[in-house]
Amino acid sequence: MTPTNKSINHPLDDLLRTDRIPHIWCPGCGIGTAFAACLTAMKASGIDLEKTVMVSGIGCSGRGAGYVMLDSYHTTHGRAIPFATGLKLANPELNVVVFSGDGDLFAIGGNHFIHGARRNVDITVVCVNNLNYGMTGGQVAATTPLGAKTTTTPVGNPDGPFNLPLMAYAAGASYVSRWTILHTRDMTESIKDALLNRGFAFVEVLSPCPVNFGRRNKEKALDSLRLYQEKTIIKNDAHPSELDIDFERGVTLGKFVDIERPTCIDRYDATCRPPEMLEEEKAA
Amino acid sequence: MVLWRVPLDSEEIQTTIGIVHILEDRCKGCGFCIEFCPRQVLQFSKRFNTKGYHPPSVVKPGECVNCHYCEIICPEFAIYSVEDLTQSGHAAGPETEVS
Secondary structure: OOOOOOOOOOOOHHHEOHHHOOOOOOOOOOHHHHHHHHHHHHHHHOOOHHHEEEEEOOOOHHHHHHHEOOEEEEOOOOOHHHHHHHHHHHOOOOEEEEEEEHHHHHHHOHHHHHHHHHHOOOOEEEEEEOOOEOOOOOEOOOOOOOOOOEOOEOOOOOOOOOOHHHHHHHHOOOEEEEEEOOOHHHHHHHHHHHHHOOOOEEEEEEOOOHHHHHHHHOOOHHHHHHHHHHOEEEOOOOOHHHOOOOOOOOEEEEEEEEOOOOOHHHHHHHHHOOHHHHHHHHHO | OOOOOOOOOOOOOEEEEEEEEEOHHHOOOOOHHHHHOOOOOEEEOOOOOOOOOOOEEEOOHHHOOOOOHHHHHOOOOOEEEEEEEEEEEEOOOHHHHOO
């Protein structure tokens, strides 16, 4: 039996720019898995893919926008969320998905993330967290765990990492979850729920970076996945303040917030375009 | 020694059999599919693909239960499984799980 059959295509090929595949992500990198899960979730959620756009910033995962066979935008560094906000406000019919990395969304774009969540813009943010700046050579990032070695912290990171779900929760996101690429089915379900959630939905995906993070911390890609298998605990509705990333103690995964609150457009319409004002304008 | 019990209806439950398709030239040899296949269906092959990686190959073709895990964990869009409609098996008891 020959396992290779090129006449049949991969089930996701219709959403991929196959002429650009194989992609640039390194062997063992988890971004491809997160990206595939995102595409599967888009298909499974039943949203109109003609009215779905993907926005990404700069970094390894920022390349995602270039591989998807939808309208997609590769924006400047850190500005994926402001760009997505603009898209959503200009055309509220669109389903806007931001697919980007931790450095782009939380270091240079940290403020944009906070204010996107505060306004509760109706977009979905998928953040691939590989715990360092992978594309530029493995420098310390805002999400690097305490004590981890990187190019710029050769003896270990003296600072603690960002707790991304806590930040999203505190800023007012209406859907917050965290999964790893090993929990692929849960992650896909979660991205699907996030797409269908009305409001600012945030999914953090932990992903190995064997070439830049793993190499300096003696952690091959499969070691990272084993760590995800052994050192994680699924605890839905855990309080976001308990979600620090510390693989010694264990990392909590799950869905933490799923609420409904007025979105940016709802509030804008209620404040700046109340029905009586529109009627007055029509009469005039 | 196997410590778990055989489900009472294991003879009646039909399992699907899958056929694994590998797009070898997309593979970068990360080994995720081989490591996490619940039936250990896959193994690294000795040959190289055009990029110089060892793609996986199917070593136990009849064992695949079409769970699609290799398909969803593959970061390269290089592997997928489809149901083999020509045959179906019974849910395997623990006898076949002994390693």
